[in-house]
Amino acid sequence: MTKTLQLTYRFICIVLGTVFLAAGIIKGLDLSRFAVQIGQYGIFPGDIRLLTGVAWLMVDVEMLLGAALLVNWHPRTCLRITAGLLALFIGALAWAMFQGNISDCGCFGPAARRGPVQALFEDGLMLAAALAAWQLRTASTHIRHPAKGWAVATAGILSMILPLTTGVMDSDLKVVDRPESIQLQSLDGQPIAFSGENFLLVLMSTECGHCREVVPLLNDITAEMGERIPVYAVAANPKPDIDRFVEENCTFYPVLAVEEKSLIALMGDEPLPQYLFIHNGQVADRWFAMPPEVQALIDLSGIGQHS
CATH class of the missing domain: 3.40.30.10 (Glutaredoxin)
Structure with missing residues (x-):
């Protein structure tokens, strides 16, 4: 029974980690569009530089969290953050739907379009999975290893560099009057x-x-x-x-x-x-x-x- 619980816990963490890591990479490859999509939620002021900064931060968080879940690095803390982040996503989507601001959640950038209702359903399932993993974490053995920290650090470095490879520079954000x-x-x-x-x-x-x-x-x-x-x-x-x-x-x-x-x-x-x-x-x-x-x-x- 314990072995089954351990496998279930690791399966959930691997799935969640893969989703977060993939979402972060896709958004980082098209940060400009992700920033525009964030602006359409109507939560932040419309300053494109602020929206780009928020988008970049989201890419960092998702890639770090995804890598941490994949390698089971500090699972207690990471699962708390995962549940909180998903609850935040659900709240933001619900607000945007109430305001009538969006028809595409932007969750996976331009590569995979999802309507807000579909996104709410999927985020709800992921939140339930994160809570289940939290309950199952005691059944799994947490092995500390320096390689796990290096893997998470590498994901963090990549999350900072990735948007730069697509040319996100201040010169792209100038207002054009002609x-x-x-x-x-x-x-x-x-x-x-x-x-x-x-x-x-x-x-x-x-x-x-x-x-x-x-x-x-x-x-x-x-x-x-x-x-x-x-x-x-x-x-x-x-x-x-x-x-x-x-x-x-x-x-x-x-x-x-x-x-x-x-x-x-x-x-x-x-x-x-x-x-x-x-x-x-x-x-x-x-x-x-x-x-x-x-x-x-x-x-x-x-x-x-x-x-």
């Missing part, structure tokens, strides 16, 4: 040039609940202003996700694909959605959360009173 310098592509892969035009540029994500809610308002602007002040939206999402967003929400305006670093640069220190009025190639004004009034666009464009 969108014509950003390479934007339409849904069919053709480049779009905005130079010299007056238009409203919407920064959004297909994973953002608020971005869906404002579609009717943007459709109204598009219908009223037509070609005089066209509306374009940009998102750093895969083409199938953009196609699905357009179809499900019946957008009257094009939603264009943009490189993720370009979107983050345009975002500055605020979360999505954002609305940039571009006049003669320059950002004339910027709004957050809700689209601007039509009259504000008319005044900025100088096209005269709209009848």
Whole structure:
């Protein structure tokens, strides 16, 4: 019986450790997107540097914890942290769902998309497993060995280095005020040039609940202003996700694909959605959360009173 309990305990720890280590590695390989996903939870201020720091810290914690669970290093402490972290994840997901902020939890970065309901269920199972392992820990023999500490330390070093290999530098986070310098592509892969035009540029994500809610308002602007002040939206999402967003929400305006670093640069220190009025190639004004009034666009464009 004791042998069975020992094997069950180690199996749970290995599974949990593998999940945390894999999640940390995947997030670390695409830290910019993970930072954007954290911002969509609405828990932290929208400063992209703060969000990047939080994302980096999460990568460190998950990789350290994953390695510790795999080698059974200080299991009493690690299982406590595991249970606490999973409870924190569940609370954050529940809050974001209540606020309507997310449709993708970001738990495994862009490599594996999970809806918040699925993520809540899976995190609940993992929390139950962590609590079970806590109860079973006394049935397992904890052997201290220096190699375990070195393994955890190695994971910690890798967690610090990994995001640097993907080019997460301060220069990537500058606010860009000339969108014509950003390479934007339409849904069919053709480049779009905005130079010299007056238009409203919407920064959004297909994973953002608020971005869906404002579609009717943007459709109204598009219908009223037509070609005089066209509306374009940009998102750093895969083409199938953009196609699905357009179809499900019946957008009257094009939603264009943009490189993720370009979107983050345009975002500055605020979360999505954002609305940039571009006049003669320059950002004339910027709004957050809700689209601007039509009259504000008319005044900025100088096209005269709209009848």
